[in-house]
Amino acid sequence: MRALYQRAAAALCxxxxxxxxxxxxxxxxxxxxxxxxxANPTAMQASANGLAAMMVKYFSGYHGxxxxxxxDFSYPGLMISQDTSAGELIICGSxxxxxxxxxxxxxxxxxxxxxxxxxxxxxxxxxxxxxxxIRAIDPETExxxxxxxxGMAYAFRxxxxxxxxxxxxxxxxxxxxxxxxxxxxxxxxxxxxxxxxIVTEETTEExxxxxxxxxxxxxYAFILSDLDKAEAFLSAGExxxxxxxxxxVAYGLKARYYLLLGDEVSGGYALAxxxxxxxxxxxxxxxxxxxxxxxxxxxxxxxxxxxxxWMWYVAVPKESVYINxxxxxxxxxxxxxxxxxxxxxxxxxxxxxxxxxxxxxRKHSWIDPGRMGYYAYKTNRDIDSPSxxxxxxxxxxxxxxxxxxxxxxxYVESGAVELPLMRLEEMYFIEAxxxxxxxxxxxxxxxxxxxxRTRNPQYDPSAASxxxxxxxxxxxxxxxxxxxxxxxxxxxxRLGAGAVMGYEGTNVPEGYxxxxxxxxxxxxxxxxxxxLNTNTGLVGFNNPDPVKSVAEWKQ
Numbered sequence: 431m432r433a434l435y436q437r438a439a440a441a442l443c444x445x446x447x448x449x450x451x452x453x454x455x456x457x458x459x460x461x462x463x464x465x466x467x468x469a470n471p472t473a474m475q476a477s478a479n480g481l482a483a484m485m486v487k488y489f490s491g492y493h494g495x496x497x498x499x500x501x502d503f504s505y506p507g508l509m510i511s512q513d514t515s516a517g518e519l520i521i522c523g524s525x526x527x528x529x530x531x532x533x534x535x536x537x538x539x540x541x542x543x544x545x546x547x548x549x550x551x552x553x554x555x556x557x558x559x560x561x562x563x564i565r566a567i568d569p570e571t572e573x574x575x576x577x578x579x580x581g582m583a584y585a586f587r588x589x590x591x592x593x594x595x596x597x598x599x600x601x602x603x604x605x606x607x608x609x610x611x612x613x614x615x616x617x618x619x620x621x622x623x624x625x626x627x628i629v630t631e632e633t634t635e636e637x638x639x640x641x642x643x644x645x646x647x648x649x650y651a652f653i654l655s656d657l658d659k660a661e662a663f664l665s666a667g668e669x670x671x672x673x674x675x676x677x678x679v680a681y682g683l684k685a686r687y688y689l690l691l692g693d694e695v696s697g698g699y700a701l702a703x704x705x706x707x708x709x710x711x712x713x714x715x716x717x718x719x720x721x722x723x724x725x726x727x728x729x730x731x732x733x734x735x736x737x738x739x740w741m742w743y744v745a746v747p748k749e750s751v752y753i754n755x756x757x758x759x760x761x762x763x764x765x766x767x768x769x770x771x772x773x774x775x776x777x778x779x780x781x782x783x784x785x786x787x788x789x790x791x792r793k794h795s796w797i798d799p800g801r802m803g804y805y806a807y808k809t810n811r812d813i814d815s816p817s818x819x820x821x822x823x824x825x826x827x828x829x830x831x832x833x834x835x836x837x838x839x840x841y842v843e844s845g846a847v848e849l850p851l852m853r854l855e856e857m858y859f860i861e862a863x864x865x866x867x868x869x870x871x872x873x874x875x876x877x878x879x880x881x882x883r884t885r886n887p888q889y890d891p892s893a894a895s896x897x898x899x900x901x902x903x904x905x906x907x908x909x910x911x912x913x914x915x916x917x918x919x920x921x922x923x924r925l926g927a928g929a930v931m932g933y934e935g936t937n938v939p940e941g942y943x944x945x946x947x948x949x950x951x952x953x954x955x956x957x958x959x960x961x962l963n964t965n966t967g968l969v970g971f972n973n974p975d976p977v978k979s980v981a982e983w984k985q
Contacts, residue, residue, distance in 0.1 A: 477563050478579045481586050482673040484559050485851075486746045488755050499755075500770070501529045502548045505744055506757035506849060509916025511549065512597075515952060516919040517929040517944075518782075518909065522824035523775035525939050529760065534942050536952035540975040547958040553594050557629055560587035565631035569663075578667025585660035585675035588653050588683055595625040595649050596690070596920050597955045600973050604926065604948030605980075612951050612979040616970050624971060625649040626957075642967035643957075650691060657684050672733065672743055679742045681709035682852050685860045690924055692867065703864035706857040713741050715854045717884045720791040724829075726808045727836035731758075733848045742852040751845035758845040761831040761914060763823040764810045767841045775827030778913060780937040781930060783826060785906055790886035792910050795830040797823055810836045826937050830914055850915060855881060859908050866900050874900060882907055901925070923953045932983025943983040951976035 488503040501507050513519045515533040525531065532538045532545050539545045563583040567576050600619050603612065614620055623646035629638065644652070657680060664677040675683070688695070688702035695701070715738045722728075728735035733743045746756065753759065759768040763775050778796045786793040788804075798804035802814040810833065813823045823829075833844040858881040866874035875891040878900075882889040894900035905925060909918055921927070929950050932943030944950075954973040962968050 474563075474566060474576065474579060477559075477566065478582060478674065481556070481559055481563070481582065482671070482744065484556055485744045486750055488750050488752050499529065499544055499548070500759075501532075501545070501755075502552075503752070503755040503757070504552055505851075505916075506746065506847075507755070508549065508552060509849070509914070510757070510760055511545075512916045512919040513914055516922045517779065517931055517950075518913055518918055519776050520779050520826065520938055521774050521942070522777040522827045522937060523822075524769075524773045525941070527770045527774050529770065531942070533952065536944070536950075536976045536979070538977070539952065539956065540977060541956045541959040541962065541972055543958075546956050547960055549597070549955060550958050550961060553590050554629070556590040557587055560584070560590065561629065561631040561633075574666065574668045576667075577663045578669050581660045581663030581665075581667050581677075581680070582669070582674045584656045584663065585680045585683060588656035588660060588687075589675070591626070591628070591649065591653050591656070592683065592687060592690075593920075595646075595653065596923060597953075598643075598957065598973065599623055599625045599646060600954045601923060601926070601949040603946070603951055603979075605928070605946045607980060608946065608951060609979050612974050612976065614974050615972070619643075619971055619973065622646070627965065627967065628652055639965060640967040641965055643971055650687070650694075653687060657687060672737070672740065673745060675742060678709045678712035679852055681705045681712060682741060682857060685709055685857060685864075686920075689860050689864055690920070699864040699867040703861045703868060706861035706864065709741070710854060710857045710861070713854055713857075715739055715741075717855050717858075717881060718853075719884070723791060724794055724808045726764075726810050726832055727834075729832045730830055730849070731832050731834045731847045736850070739854045740850045740852075741854060743848055743850050745848045746846050748842050748846045751842045753841045753845075756841075756845040756847070757849060758831065758833055758847050759841070761828070762833050762844070763827045763829065764813075764838060765833045765841070765844050766811070766821050766838050767844065772821045772823065775824035776914075777824065777826035777828045777937075779931070780826060780935065781933060782906070782909055786910055787886060787888070789888045790882075790910075792885050795828055795913070797825050797827050797829065799825050801825070810838055828914065853912075853915075855911055856917070859904060859911070863901060863904050866897055866904075871897060871900060874904075878904055878907065885911075919953065923949060932985070934985070941982070944980050945983050946980055951979040 485505040501511060510519065510530050511533045514530045521528050560583045563579060567580045569580060571577060600614060600623070602620055618624065624643035625646060626643055627641040628644045628649065629641070660675065660680040664680050669676040685702050685706035688698050688705060692698045718736060718739045722736055725735065733740055733745065753768065754770065758765060759770045761776055762771045765771050783796060794805055794807060797813065807813060807829060809829065834847050835843060837844040858877060862874045862878040865877065875894060879889055879891045891903065894903040905921060905927065908921060912918055926948045928947040930945050931938045932945050936943060954976065956973045956975065957968055962972065
């Protein structure tokens with residue numbers, strides 16, 4: 431944690447610089463202090479905007495170093511690594527340019543790797559930015575704008591810790607094929623369900639030298655405290671932008687929180703349903719339509735075109751688009767300026783694709799084996815008989831994420847993408863699952879059907895007659911709905927859903943075909959050695975290295 435504190439001041443300065451508006455307030459060759467931010471309204475606004483800026487600051491782990499890796503571009507990069515770890519993003523083309531293979535194959539993600547460092551560093555930079563803003567604002571202030579900023583900061587910090595707590599808490603495998611050597615060095619890692627160190631606005635540098643992993647109960651009590659504060663301040667404050675958490679997003683984070691904890695807290699599922707419903711009501715809006723979903727120029731890349739659904743989003747400015755380290759470079763198959771996208775052709779696991787009926791428009795997000803014979807895809811270029819086979823989009827490759835404005839060849843314009851962090855549709859899923867787990871299976875089926883019929887008018891939920899059947903059906907629908915959006919790993923780990931990559935007729939390439947029932951070892955992410963070397967409280971308490979913990983399936 432010492433290394434994180436040494437970077438804290440620089441991180442704030444970088445964030446302020448990213449907003450541009452701070453340049454008239456402080457010299458850019460100096461670091462703005464907490465006191466300066468708190469005493470200057472313009473600086474405070476810039477610091478709040480900086481929370482959003484950090485979410486898309488490429489090379490956040492290495493601060494723009496030329497030695498950075500092309501998976502290192504802040505939260506959009508984490509979206510890809512998280513879905514890849516879940517086994518949801520399949521390489522349908524060439525594996526040569528797959529910069530995210532480490533999370534799919536569970537290789538080179540141990541504590542000595544840049545992958546471990548990048549994830550840890552990125553999330554903790556979000557925490558540090560939130561801490562600086564929290565420290566700068568008097569919680570007793572009557573200023574509505576400042577109260578709004580404080581609520582945003584607490585929500586942002588809660589989001590960061592909620593993500594990290596789920597990624598790093600050790601969940602023991604239940605699959606007997608997992609090698610017996612895959613166990614923590616210290617039993618407390620599992621028995622106390624250790625998460626990550628808590629760093630607040632009051633944590634001193636001395637304390638950071640010996641800051642152990644927080645046990646599960648302490649961490650989630652802390653997160654709830656932040657969410658309660660976020661709700662209170664956002665209820666009484668002013669919100670300006672969907673780039674930062676608004677009150678409905680605070681409700682949505684509470685819905686995620688209570689669904690995760692469930693029966694661990696009294697009435698947990700009822701609270702998850704309540705907060706998901708409050709989020710839907712506070713936001714208003716409506717689910718994405720077929721035309722919005724399939725739009726070749728604004729589909730999943732433009733907030734204004736999808737504002738009826740997107741509750742919270744990130745925006746990558748043109749100044750932050752690097753040719754190899756950006757979301758569109760890796761996730762868009764239509765662009766022709768980077769083989770990371772068109773050559774790898776990230777797509778869907780066939781065993782999930784085959785569950786989608788033809789009457790569901792979401793199936794049009796991936797190239798069917800029948801190609802244009804199956805559906806007249808709305809595309810920015812010819813995908814059926816491309817004039818240049820170099821740019822061929824592989825079967826099952828995705829068309830969900832489009833080049834910005836339909837721009838195919840200019841990477842700056844194409845890559846300046848906007849991406850959802852929270853959508854209205856997620857609240858339907860949370861409320862439906864929570865209702866089912868609370869005993870209202872009929873209400874749950876009805877609510878889920880009300881959403882899915884906007885995608886598939888012929889959807890019939892009646893086959894899910896038991897709780898287990900319903901949860902399995904809901905999880906399948908959720909995987910289809912949020913493919914590629916960085917959410918589903920948390921459901922995989924929460925449900926212990928397992929991963930099936932190797933099977934007869936699989937479209938998963940060799941080297942990636944791992945099968946596991948229950949929690950997969952590589953869903954327990956490891957703390958980087960850089961932090962182990964500076965924080966004595968972490969020594970001996972890391973998660974075990976998941977590499978080679980499961981044998982690859984062979985046909």
